[in-house]
Amino acid sequence: MDSELTIGLAQIAPVWLDRQRTLAKVNAFVEEAAAKQCGLVAFGEALVPGYPFWVELTDGARFDSARQKAIYAEYASQAVQPEAGHLDTLCATAARRQIAVYLGTIERATDRGGHSLYCSLIYINQQGRIASVHRKLMPTYEERLVWATGDGHGLRTHTLGPFTVGGLNCWENWMPLSRAALYAQGENLHVAVWPGSERNTREITRFVARESRSYVASVSGLLRPEDVGPEEWKQAVRDAGVSANGGSCLAGPDGEWILPPAPTEEALYVAKLDHRRVLEERQNFDVAGHYSRPDVTSLRVDRRRQSLAEFSE
Numbered sequence: 001m002d003s004e005l006t007i008g009l010a011q012i013a014p015v016w017l018d019r020q021r022t023l024a025k026v027n028a029f030v031e032e033a034a035a036k037q038c039g040l041v042a043f044g045e046a047l048v049p050g051y052p053f054w055v056e057l058t059d060g061a062r063f064d065s066a067r068q069k070a071i072y073a074e075y076a077s078q079a080v081q082p083e084a085g086h087l088d089t090l091c092a093t094a095a096r097r098q099i100a101v102y103l104g105t106i107e108r109a110t111d112r113g114g115h116s117l118y119c120s121l122i123y124i125n126q127q128g129r130i131a132s133v134h135r136k137l138m139p140t141y142e143e144r145l146v147w148a149t150g151d152g153h154g155l156r157t158h159t160l161g162p163f164t165v166g167g168l169n170c171w172e173n174w175m176p177l178s179r180a181a182l183y184a185q186g187e188n189l190h191v192a193v194w195p196g197s198e199r200n201t202r203e204i205t206r207f208v209a210r211e212s213r214s215y216v217a218s219v220s221g222l223l224r225p226e227d228v229g230p231e232e233w234k235q236a237v238r239d240a241g242v243s244a245n246g247g248s249c250l251a252g253p254d255g256e257w258i259l260p261p262a263p264t265e266e267a268l269y270v271a272k273l274d275h276r277r278v279l280e281e282r283q284n285f286d287v288a289g290h291y292s293r294p295d296v297t298s299l300r301v302d303r304r305r306q307s308l309a310e311f312s313e
Contacts, residue, residue: 008033034097044221095128196244210255
């Protein structure tokens, strides 16, 4: 039916801090999602090459630490640079299989000098083109020791079949104005990506669905001791046990579960969405439409990509 879209929630672990092997794993799950007739598949926050779990376990705030410098250098070397072709294979798969992809990455941004890292949610459309790169607006707690603050350039939605899809990283989903920026663009399928924590996804997923009268897919990663390599400085992360326990889930426009929070295991969860359910729930409440009052309250969003310098030739 023209009102339907099948989506996949890929709850997987990275090959932690190994960009190439993690991307190969992502590509395999994209193929699997396409084989199951998905028009969209989404992956967790910072999946490629992984979330910086070491910071709170290795005295990450120690200033001028040789150990922390070495860890950061390794992390940066494994980060994603789309301009370098790191996502070319994935984009080709998306185009060949006509499937859109939301992928959580750590981006080493060339337009900000090429050395600082951003938690970036990348949308690849069904034609295999990178349509948006949303850099997390505000890293949380110890993330600020590793990631730089993003900007509003990626606060964008995309047409996907009968739906308008948008996405945010982790605690951004708790930021009312960030959500409102997407609602204002007609979002009715919201993708919330997380490093992997059921304690986050269980409450916020249903709330955002109920608030927006949209489908909300929370997609989490995993990190278990067996996902962490043998290097000496990774020992603290292995010893911590399960650092990310999944909890991927999907709520409908009425805020009720379609897929309740998933257990701590790798899986591709597939669901068929019907856009008519959005229309039904918007009948009595539409946060950006008939129930809004822009003459009283409104939002200004700066979507310029931040840069240190402007050059005129």
